[in-house]
Amino acid sequence: MRTLVPKHPLLLLLLLLLLLPPPTLPKWNRFGISMDGFSAEGQKAFLDYLEEIYGTGPTRPPGKKKFLQKILVEEEMPLYMDDYCSYNVMYKNVHYRHRCVPEHYFLNISYEAFENICYSRPVVCKDGSKRCRKGYLLIEGVYCILTSGARMPNCHYKSIVKTGYPVITCRWNNDIQNFIPDYIDNLVPGG
Incomplete structure (x- = not known):
């Protein structure tokens, strides 16, 4: 076989x-x-x-608490410090998916004044769209521009103290049926 x-x-x-x-x-x-x-x-x-x-996560409606935390200046800290931006961006956890944001503003203004800006006339934003609103009061703030780093916590910023009119974007909040401030687009010098 x-x-x-x-x-x-x-x-x-x-x-x-x-x-x-x-x-x-x-x-x-x-x-x-x-x-x-x-x-x-x-x-x-x-x-x-x-x-x-x-992940992109759920779409969160804009909120007063988030805006106050990320935009408004700290009263105890002088605006003219060289490391104002680097410290506050880290302290206030300002980032986009743990990446450094290329620019950011910290402004010395009340939240109610920001809400009033949402009802002013539309102006052109830095990106060319006409979604922004310009305030009527000169305010002082700090413009932060990224100088080095790509991911948190290695973000280092140059701090530039500016005085100007705030240009912001606003979003509709269904919960309170009102526009609320969302993002600082620019701080236009007065003149």
Whole structure:
């Protein structure tokens, strides 16, 4: 009786492979990271962390608290300090997905004055769109421009004290049925 081994070695190899258990592949998440070695709690915590950093997250309505935290100056700190921007950008957690923002403003004005600007006439923004509103009162603020760094906490800014008219964007908030300040576009010199 003849054997099939010499004529069909590949067939024999395939039959032997069927006897082995299938290999287990690592579990990959949508971020392309293997989750082997993580407990169930660790996987959930790590995925939540990745979602917070890389995900777009839910669209949040603009809010007074966020605006006050990121825009208004600290009363205790003098505006003329050289590291005013570097310190406050870090302290107030101003970033975009942990990347340094190229520019930012800290202004010395009340929130109510910002709300009133939302009802002034539209003006052209720096990007050319006509979504901005210009204030009527001269205010003092600090213009921060990125000098080095790409990701938090390595962002370093040059601080420039300016006096001018604030140019801001506003967004509609459905909860309070009112426009609220959203972003400082510019501080136009008075003259």
